[in-house]
Amino acid sequence: MAHGTEDLDHLIAMMAKLPGLGPRSARRAVLHMIKKRNLVLLPLADALQKVGSTVRECLNCANICTSDLCDICLSDKRATGQIAVVEDVADLWAMERSGVFKGRYHVLGGTLSALDAVGPDELRIPKLIDRIAAENVTEVIIALGATIDGLTTAHYIADQLPGVSVTSLAQGVPVGGELDYLDDGTITAALNARKAL
Amino acid sequence: MAHGTEDLDHLIAMMAKLPGLGPRSARRAVLHMIKKRNLVLLPLADALQKVGSTVRECLNCANICTSDLCDICLSDKRATGQIAVVEDVADLWAMERSGVFKGRYHVLGGTLSALDAVGPDELRIPKLIDRIAAENVTEVIIALGATIDGLTTAHYIADQLPGVSVTSLAQGVPVGGELDYLDDGTITAALNARKAL
Numbered sequence A, B: 001m002a003h004g005t006e007d008l009d010h011l012i013a014m015m016a017k018l019p020g021l022g023p024r025s026a027r028r029a030v031l032h033m034i035k036k037r038n039l040v041l042l043p044l045a046d047a048l049q050k051v052g053s054t055v056r057e058c059l060n061c062a063n064i065c066t067s068d069l070c071d072i073c074l075s076d077k078r079a080t081g082q083i084a085v086v087e088d089v090a091d092l093w094a095m096e097r098s099g100v101f102k103g104r105y106h107v108l109g110g111t112l113s114a115l116d117a118v119g120p121d122e123l124r125i126p127k128l129i130d131r132i133a134a135e136n137v138t139e140v141i142i143a144l145g146a147t148i149d150g151l152t153t154a155h156y157i158a159d160q161l162p163g164v165s166v167t168s169l170a171q172g173v174p175v176g177g178e179l180d181y182l183d184d185g186t187i188t189a190a191l192n193a194r195k196a197l
Helices: A006-015 A021-033 A036-054 A089-098 A123-132 A148-160 A183-191 B006-016 B023-035 B038-052 B087-098 B125-134 B148-160 B184-190
Strands: A082-085 A103-105 A139-142 A166-169 B082-086 B106-107 B139-142 B164-169
Touching: A006 B038, A021 A036, A021 B038, A021 B087, A036 B006, A036 B023, A036 B038, A082 A089, A082 A123, A082 B148, A123 A148, A139 A148, A139 B164, A148 A166, A148 B148, A166 B038, B006 B023, B023 B038, B038 B164, B087 B106, B106 B164, B125 B148, B139 B148, B139 B184, B148 B164
Parallel strands: A082 A103, A082 A139, A139 A166, B082 B106, B082 B139, B139 B164
Antiparallel strands: none
């Protein structure tokens, strides 16, 4: 019992395992919560309980939701015939924050990876193929990270969808990016994909 | 609803307010918890609930505990006649991790601060004075931070305890510290407090 009570040790150990937290920040967060028991600790426990008991995967796109289908899959306004393929729900959220994409999503649940032994069967690619016909999809936008595994997965998906237009996010200089700080690969990609002003 | 459900938005907003976390790391932590619902999310909710319903302040030293008095105040082995005065429970935990101090603690709950309008009445100094007689205390070790407010508080406490030996933690070069990286104040303090080899 390093912190007075076993429950407290247990709580700190669990908080310390969350991504982005370590033992030190977990102790700090727990002390902060205890000091504000009614404002922070108990409401947070309730919120976790509520999310834990209601949240599940959308059966269609694997987004996080509280019913069989998520709001995006249920919305008529999002039935634009476009599906953005993302690796993870975090990437879906990032796309939604930009507010530009008006179609639907498909969360793969990972990328093909020879090193981690992730094959097509581990990803939600068959479900994506089913959705093409079911939702009259005309364009599949591959929005995976620009890594080797992301590119491999993009090419594999393009091969599996012969009748559909498959596009991918552009690569190039990020907004606000300075050339001096960019890596060679990004500059090469931006140069190769240069466009007329 | 930026993240699919209102409960989820609420949970992420609350996590983002914890010290050391921001919106981005809160999202990451929440997604991690949802992916490991039975291993992380629900146990964490239980642990928070349990700590929230059991934890309280030791009536004697203001340490965190689950009964009227904490284990340290209850232990006969810690009745050494020494009390270490710390600012916060986090500092008490830091002292306990070093494992060197065998006496009891007194958590002040802050330091005197003219800027933040913290006077002696806001701190637990009267209780400290009560404990001197009640626990046959012979030495009060001031273990406050080496800040202006910490030093002011140390001198104020020393003035309030005329019959007791009041000491404070030594100032100097930290273990593993290199002179080149130390500030002038620390080097001055270390030089003034030099000791014979």
